Amino acid sequence: MDSKLFHRVFLIAVLSFSAVVFLWPSDSYADCSLASVTFGKSSAQVGETVPINLNGEGCNGLVITARILVYNTDEEINIVTIRFPNSGTTAQGQYIFNSRDVKEGETETFKVRANAPGLLAVTSGGITVTGGACALSGAYWTTGAVVIGQTMTMSVSGQGCSGYAVSFEIYDEDPGLDDHIKSVSGVFPQNGTRLNVNTVVTSDEFRAAGGFQENAQIEVYFEAKAGNSKVRSPIVPVTAEEPPLGSPGSTNSSGPGPTGRPISFDFKFDNPLGGGEQNLLDLINTISRWIFNLAIPIAVIFIIYGGILFLTAGANPTNVDEGKKILKYAVIGLAIVFIGRGFVSLVHSVIKLGDTTTATPTTQPR
Secondary structure (H helix, E strand, O other): OOHHHHHHHHHHHHHHHHHHHHHOOOOOHHHOEEEEEEEOOOEEEOOOEEEEEEEEEOOOOOEEEEEEEEOOOOOEEEEEEEEOOOOOOEEEEEEEOOOOOOOOOOEEEEEEEEEOOOOOOEEOOOEEEEOOOOEEEEEEEOOOOEEOOOEEEEEEEEEOOOOOEEEEEEEEOOOOOOEEEEEEEEEOOOOOOEEEEEEEOOHHHHHHHOOOOOOOOEEEEEEEEEOOEEEEOOOEEEEOOOOOOOOOOOOOOOOOOOOOOOOOOOOOOOOOOOOOOOOHHHHHHHHHHHHHHHHHHHHHHHHHHHHHHHHHHOOOHHHHHHHHHHHHHHHHHHHHHHHHHHHHHHHHHHHOOOOOOOOOOOOOOO
């Protein structure tokens, strides 16, 4: 075999291994070692934001699962995902305790346990959380009528209700016993005094409750309850069709909603695998990273195989041509993988430009 050809094959193999060593993604849990996790406070009230501080080595860019547990029983009440920055040894998340965690007037102690696949878990000390008293002061539909099959909004206001869970019970107003139509729930925002919850009332729900009669006037109301506080909304009529534009209860999909605020929609999905990806962009990024991790060693294997064909070809031109093809396509494939991975990172960065809000953790009520 020609010495120049041998040197070329050897150089390609060395460069390929160098790419694996120096360019291999660093977001491997095998390199991560968690040191500690702590709450940013020793005590808190329901509705108060509590920082969660995480320390670790070699965890750059990794997502860590932090589980909120009852201190004495280890009962899991919620999950928070915390992502380490691309550099540094500290990461921070947050959690807002709500009335599902601690009931009104009661006190409970919690801890947080952080772990990830293949890592030793670290556990914090305790935080004492006290449930305050929520006082609801008003409830109403944001439209003058409930339209069957359309999204309607129930609004409730209150003081001291930050983080409080609210149950909404919708009833059909009857001369006798009112029929219960459906139940909806929501949680007051942090430091908020108003909670809006969307729902859709269908004719099937009315029929199931026994409150639907053809050509009969139907009226509904809802009761909102948070802790020991309860309020009732005014009674509004139910219509089968959307009211004309400009009338009470009308909606306009091309402009502001009934209250003058623009209509917006928030899309999110729950990861069925229980990981940290909760939106399409993060999922695409994770898939591309997995393909990247898999493609590099495969390309190196093919490059080595092509080099072996060269070394063992001798006077056989078929093996020489086969080795050339393998080397060519392996290098092209490797280049495509690197370009694709860089393109995904570029799109990720462009989409997040201008996003000045702090991401809040996704929580799952127990």
